[in-house]
Amino acid sequence: MASRIRLLTRTAFLLLSLSVFFGVVADRRVVAAYNSLHLFPTLASLPWFALPPLGRFSLAAAGTLILVSLLFGRVYCSFLCPAGFIQDLARRLGRALGLAGRPAPGWMGPRLFILALSLALLAARSSAYHYLDHFSNLGRLYGAAAALYRAGPYGWGFWLGSLFAAGIILTSLRWPRWFCGAVCPSGTLFMLMQAVAPGKVRNGGCAQDCGKCGSACPLQCVAGGRIDARLCNNCLECAAACPRGSLAFSWRRPWSAPRGRGPRGDGFGMTRRELLSVAGLSLAGAAAGWPIKRRLAAQDRALVVVPPGGKGYQTFMERCAACGACASVCPTKVLTQAGRGGDPAKPQLDFDSGYCAYECNACLGVCPSGAISYFPIEAKRLVRIGVSRLRKELCISYAFERDCGGCQEACPTGAITMEPSGSVYVPVLHEARCIGCGACQFACPVRPRKAITVAPVAIHSFAAAPLQSMELPPAAAQSSGFPF
Amino acid sequence: MEITRKNLIKLGLSAMAGGLLPPWLRRQALAAAGQPGKPRWPDLVAVRDGSPADMFDAGIAALGGLRRFVKKGQTVLIKPNIGWDKTPPEAADTNPDLVGRVVAAAKAAGAARVICFDHTVNVERACYQHSGIADAVKRNGGEMRSGGDRRDYRPVAVPGARVLKEVLVHKLYLDCDVVINVPILKSVCGGRVTASLKNLMGVVWDRQYWHGEHLHRCIAEFPRLRRPDLNVVDAYRILIEHGFYGTGARDILVKKMQILSADPVLADSAGVRILGRRPDRIPYLKIAAGLGVGRIDLERAEIKRIVLKA
Numbered sequence: 018m019a020s021r022i023r024l025l026t027r028t029a030f031l032l033l034s035l036s037v038f039f040g041v042v043a044d045r046r047v048v049a050a051y052n053s054l055h056l057f058p059t060l061a062s063l064p065w066f067a068l069p070p071l072g073r074f075s076l077a078a079a080g081t082l083i084l085v086s087l088l089f090g091r092v093y094c095s096f097l098c099p100a101g102f103i104q105d106l107a108r109r110l111g112r113a114l115g116l117a118g119r120p121a122p123g124w125m126g127p128r129l130f131i132l133a134l135s136l137a138l139l140a141a142r143s144s145a146y147h148y149l150d151h152f153s154n155l156g157r158l159y160g161a162a163a164a165l166y167r168a169g170p171y172g173w174g175f176w177l178g179s180l181f182a183a184g185i186i187l188t189s190l191r192w193p194r195w196f197c198g199a200v201c202p203s204g205t206l207f208m209l210m211q212a213v214a215p216g217k218v219r220n221g222g223c224a225q226d227c228g229k230c231g232s233a234c235p236l237q238c239v240a241g242g243r244i245d246a247r248l249c250n251n252c253l254e255c256a257a258a259c260p261r262g263s264l265a266f267s268w269r270r271p272w273s274a275p276r277g278r279g280p281r282g283d284g285f286g287m288t289r290r291e292l293l294s295v296a297g298l299s300l301a302g303a304a305a306g307w308p309i310k311r312r313l314a315a316q317d318r319a320l321v322v323v324p325p326g327g328k329g330y331q332t333f334m335e336r337c338a339a340c341g342a343c344a345s346v347c348p349t350k351v352l353t354q355a356g357r358g359g360d361p362a363k364p365q366l367d368f369d370s371g372y373c374a375y376e377c378n379a380c381l382g383v384c385p386s387g388a389i390s391y392f393p394i395e396a397k398r399l400v401r402i403g404v405s406r407l408r409k410e411l412c413i414s415y416a417f418e419r420d421c422g423g424c425q426e427a428c429p430t431g432a433i434t435m436e437p438s439g440s441v442y443v444p445v446l447h448e449a450r451c452i453g454c455g456a457c458q459f460a461c462p463v464r465p466r467k468a469i470t471v472a473p474v475a476i477h478s479f480a481a482a483p484l485q486s487m488e489l490p491p492a493a494a495q496s497s498g499f500p501f
Numbered sequence: 502m503e504i505t506r507k508n509l510i511k512l513g514l515s516a517m518a519g520g521l522l523p524p525w526l527r528r529q530a531l532a533a534a535g536q537p538g539k540p541r542w543p544d545l546v547a548v549r550d551g552s553p554a555d556m557f558d559a560g561i562a563a564l565g566g567l568r569r570f571v572k573k574g575q576t577v578l579i580k581p582n583i584g585w586d587k588t589p590p591e592a593a594d595t596n597p598d599l600v601g602r603v604v605a606a607a608k609a610a611g612a613a614r615v616i617c618f619d620h621t622v623n624v625e626r627a628c629y630q631h632s633g634i635a636d637a638v639k640r641n642g643g644e645m646r647s648g649g650d651r652r653d654y655r656p657v658a659v660p661g662a663r664v665l666k667e668v669l670v671h672k673l674y675l676d677c678d679v680v681i682n683v684p685i686l687k688s689v690c691g692g693r694v695t696a697s698l699k700n701l702m703g704v705v706w707d708r709q710y711w712h713g714e715h716l717h718r719c720i721a722e723f724p725r726l727r728r729p730d731l732n733v734v735d736a737y738r739i740l741i742e743h744g745f746y747g748t749g750a751r752d753i754l755v756k757k758m759q760i761l762s763a764d765p766v767l768a769d770s771a772g773v774r775i776l777g778r779r780p781d782r783i784p785y786l787k788i789a790a791g792l793g794v795g796r797i798d799l800e801r802a803e804i805k806r807i808v809l810k811a
Contacts, residue, residue, distance in 0.1 A: 349624060374624050375586070413712070421713070423709065423713075462709035498549075500774045500777070
């Protein structure tokens with residue numbers, strides 16, 4: 018029963034996460050609620066994620082998640098998490114190959130170090146936690162699969178996603194859910210919540226070691242009726258398998274539970290020595306956050322164009338969780354995680370491979386970490402993410418006196434007009450109206466250096482309203498009869 | 502015969518007369534008698550003051566009906582301009598009612614399949630949807646196809662081309678039996694005017710090559726590969742300024758006109774006149790006429806003018 022329900026909930030959640038990630042579900046309420054089910058990007062977007070008009074959906078989802086976790090422990094991991102689902106499937110493969118069978122090492126020290134570091138990075142306004150947390154890595158895993166399907170682009174996002182996929186699958190062949198028990202900071206947070214949760218499977222007095230719980234446990238964390246609280250996901254499989262009811266779901270106030278009394282209790286069964294080292298590592302993690310953020314920020318990286326809604330280069334890079342959801346829903350694929358500047362794992366606009374579509378604000382609706390704020394399409398059309406630069410010495414019309422007009426043809430705002438010059442028309446750039454969408458750079462036929470390119474701006478602003486025609490049409494065009 | 506100056510001139514003159522006379526006589530004879538049994542149709546039909554769909558019905562009837570162009574069981578490609586993510590009132594894409602009516606007429610003429618696509622400039626799905634064309638085509642029994650997959654394009658040589666020697670062309674344009682070109686008339690700067698000929702840029706993969714090499718020559722040379730069988734120029738609403746995209750209501754003029762012709766150059770020449778310009782000032786039209794793609798001399802073409810009363 019428990020396994021059937023879990024199969025259902027996890028399949029449904031996997032489909033939901035794929036649908037949001039690939040833009041199949043674009044209802045912003047659903048996306049906001051889905052995104053808020055992930056602790057780290059949600060913490061990064063505090064307090065903006067609670068703002069209207071979608072704040073109530075985000076708050077409801079995040080509140081439900083935290084309440085349920087405080088009551089029932091790590092159920093996100095066991096009933097929802099797609100990364101966990103993938104590892105469980107890998108474990109089945111491992112069992113078929115005869116590799117599986119050992120529980121993952123429940124290292125408390127490294128885990129709490131990673132959690133403390135991630136939280137410290139959050140507090141220091143750095144999103145470097147994205148290398149560790151499951152959500153960003155899962156997004157990059159989806160992105161890497163999509164890149165394989167589309168044959169590119171292969172960049173930092175692809176390699177990080179592939180590394181994560183290989184890592185969780187290969188380790189799970191032998192140690193089920195090694196990543197969940199050794200790395201994932203969200204998992205560690207949920208583990209701490211489970212320690213105080215009143216509703217969970219608890220050890221009973223088992224006299225008879227029949228081994229059924231052990232073979233039912235997807236994490237191999239129970240044997241002889243004893244549960245390892247460091248790894249347990251509260252998935253209830255062992256309770257369902259136990260013939261004597263020794264292992265069973267029970268409801269007990271946290272303060273009345275026996276804790277810290279060895280593996281039989283609810284606690285982690287740490288010795289004083291272990292406890293001290295865990296505390297030391299946690300403090301070290303917390304202390305490392307700020308220096309790491311300083312170090313990363315000090316690296317002098319080339320300014321790049323970031324998506325509209327990112328507000329500016331620095332703000333975007335600080336908040337972006339590098340999950341790649343925005344790049345995934347981008348219809349022109351101008352947004353890629355294969356960039357060269359900034360933090361190369363974070364999406365940026367590459368105008369040689371596409372342009373930012375004027376009538377599109379898809380990426381603005383999917384960001385889980387508040388790095389890309391939402392603008393309705395009317396406002397987004399005016400957001401200036403860069404400014405075009407025209408090099409006349411490279412331009413076909415200026416340098417070779419041939420008609421081209423590719424840039425003006427593509428320009429959605431009238432920032433480029435064609436003016437007569439001799440026998441041809443030449444492009445003239447009106448910077449005030451330019452929004453840096455890169456349509457001109459993408460259309461420019463000059464190779465290898467384009468004659469018109471978008472230069473990034475450090476801080477986004479609003480451009481002047483698009484060109485409106487002020488002249489009346491030529492008299493000949495106004496007549497209503499046939500002019501021939 | 503002794504070669505003297507006198508004889509040489511005589512010989513030259515008689516050779517010229519011998520070469521030129523028979524075609525001239527034939528044309529005279531044809532003009533006098535008409536082709537026996539076959540009615541003569543006008544070179545160009547211009548319609549005004551009706552809805553786009555009604556103007557097409559009237560215009561195609563004057564051209565001898567669509568059955569003249571579409572035979573039973575054929576595959577017909579309809580090529581409208583769907584390049585831009587804009588709505589019908591913005592006049593950047595061909596009027597969807599017109600496209601729908603052309604699809605229906607082709608179906609009624611016995612076409613086995615009526616296919617429609619464009620290699621869009623903006624995001625294809627958005628263009629197809631917001632232009633209203635995908636909906637109009639499907640409603641009338643046609644199929645929408647994608648123009649965005651490079652694997653659908655084949656390299657072909659353009660006969661007699663100087664610049665556009667080889668070009669990647671969509672397989673539908675090469676393989677279908679009949680091409681009906683349904684552009685919208687616009688005034689733009691680089692090509693100065695877009696209508697039938699420039700609309701064919703939507704069936705090739707690499708448009709940037711055209712812009713980069715010699716836009717006018719490429720536009721003029723491409724139809725030598727395959728000339729559309731029928732051109733229906735939508736001039737109901739026309740953009741007269743700020744090119745392809747248009748930036749506001751002031752750029753749009755409601756002309757309520759339509760031009761139908763088998764000759765894309767002739768159709769475009771009429772379109773240029775509607776925009777208040779001169780066809781011989783549009784470089785690609787002049788080059789195309791020189792290459793024998795079509796004729797630019799509206800004055801000597803047989804034109805049927807139809808005015809619909811609402």
